[in-house]
Amino acid sequence: xxxxxxxxxxxxxxxxxxxxxxxxxxxxxxxxxxxxxxxxxxxxxxxxxxxxxxxxxxxxxxxxxxxxxxxxxxxxxxxxxxxxxxxxxxxxxxxxxxxxxxxxxxxxxxxxxxxxxxxxxxxxxxxxxxxxxxxxxxxxxxxxxxxxxxxx
Numbered sequence: 001x002x003x004x005x006x007x008x009x010x011x012x013x014x015x016x017x018x019x020x021x022x023x024x025x026x027x028x029x030x031x032x033x034x035x036x037x038x039x040x041x042x043x044x045x046x047x048x049x050x051x052x053x054x055x056x057x058x059x060x061x062x063x064x065x066x067x068x069x070x071x072x073x074x075x076x077x078x079x080x081x082x083x084x085x086x087x088x089x090x091x092x093x094x095x096x097x098x099x100x101x102x103x104x105x106x107x108x109x110x111x112x113x114x115x116x117x118x119x120x121x122x123x124x125x126x127x128x129x130x131x132x133x134x135x136x137x138x139x140x141x142x143x144x145x146x147x148x149x150x151x152x
Contacts (some may be wrong), residue, residue, distance in 0.1 A: 005051055015040055 015037050 001055060
């Protein structure tokens with residue numbers, strides 16, 4: 001691309017340098033060479049202008065492509081961050097559920113242990129009463145036996 005621009009500029013400079021010399025050598029009524037040079041100048045200017053436009057268009061397209069790639073990378077990073085945050089929330093929910101489940105189990109275990117302790121205490125109290133009743137009945141029987149023996 002640079003080579004084409006340089007070639008076009010060289011032709012432009014050469015034609016500008018040769019034009020006065022050619023005009024001086026040619027007769028005034030011989031304008032074919034001047035017309036050719038004007039046409040060549042126009043084509044060269046148009047060619048250089050087209051090259052510049054193509055170069056600018058290519059640069060613009062490259063910039064747009066780079067920006068699109070950057071936006072895609074940013075979107076991918078954002079999506080990755082969203083996925084990580086979602087996974088963290090899921091893990092936190094799972095831990096919370098596990099934690100709540102553990103707390104419920106501990107509560108139920110504590111209640112079961114409390115009920116077992118109460119039942120054990122009731123059984124001990126019942127055993128103590130039964131033993132007291134047995135002792136009382138045995139004492140009554142002993143007293144009755146003693147009275148019966150004394151009556152005989």
